[in-house]
Amino acid sequence: MADGARLTKREETRRENERAILAAAEKVFAEAGFGGATMQLIADLAGLPKANLHYYFATKEDLYRRVVRDIFEIWLHAADVFDLADGPVGGIGAYIDAKMEISRRHPAGSKVxxxxxxxxxxVIQDYLETTLRDWTDNRAARIQGWIDAGRMQPVDPRHLLYMLWATTQHYADFGHQIETLNGGRPLTEAEWQAAKASVKTIILRGIGAT
Incomplete structure (x- = not known):
């Protein structure tokens, strides 16, 4: 029992350290870029010795790719609503909600x-040429199906997706600008909900979604 407890504690510590490293890396990469970031900066922000970083991630590129992969997987899961919805109002509307929440909760990841x-x-060209390309093809086909069924106006599905990405991620990538124009303060909960409602209304009305 004692050995099991020690293993559990060790695993818990490992997970806590990894979370701290990834959170610090996301912030440092967002602010300094891959070239300007160093393992020492990340270790200092995580509150861990630099040697600990190399125990979890052998190189800076390994750590960077993990940060990118994590935010990318969050985005991919946000698109599950496309497969569950029976039309563009539910699918695209829920996707906008999900993407804006990601921008709200993971702004540094979006900036990276x-x-x-x-x-x-x-560093991540392979993601673009494989996973992202496949994801985009599948979502575009789903949107085209709604167009063919007369559920929305005939628009180029890819350009619609590009617009959705640009609009929702603006709230992360240009968060400082939004705060400045919002009286120098972050959006409140009510303001976030109003923003999501406005974006959904503009886009869904624009494509004539039913």
Missing amino acids: WASEVMHGAP
């Missing part, structure tokens, strides 16, 4: 992704 892509995706 945006910075990487704007620099030509030197």
Whole structure:
């Protein structure tokens, strides 16, 4: 029993350390980019010795790819609503809700992704060419099915997806600008809900979703 308890405690500590490292890495990569970030900066922010980082992640690139993968998987799961919905109002509306919540709760992760892509995706190009391409093809086909069924106006599904990404991620990538224009303070809960409602109304009315 004592050995089991020690193993449980060890595992708990390992998970806590990994969470601390990933949270710190997300913030440092968002602020400094891959090139400007160092394992020492991440270790200092996580409150751990630098050697601990190398125990969990052998290189900075390993850690960076894990941060990118985590935010990407969160985005992929947000798209499950497309498969569960019977029409564009439910599917696209729920997707907007989910993506804006991600921007609200994971702003640093969104900034890491945006910075990487704007620099030509030197580290994660394989994600774009495989997982993201497949995801986009599947979601575009779903949207095209709604168009063919007369549930929304005929628009290019890919450009609709690009618009959804740009709009929802704006609340993370340009959060400082939004706060400045909001009287120098973050959006309140009520303001977030109003923002989501406005975005959904504008987009769903624009595509004539039923």
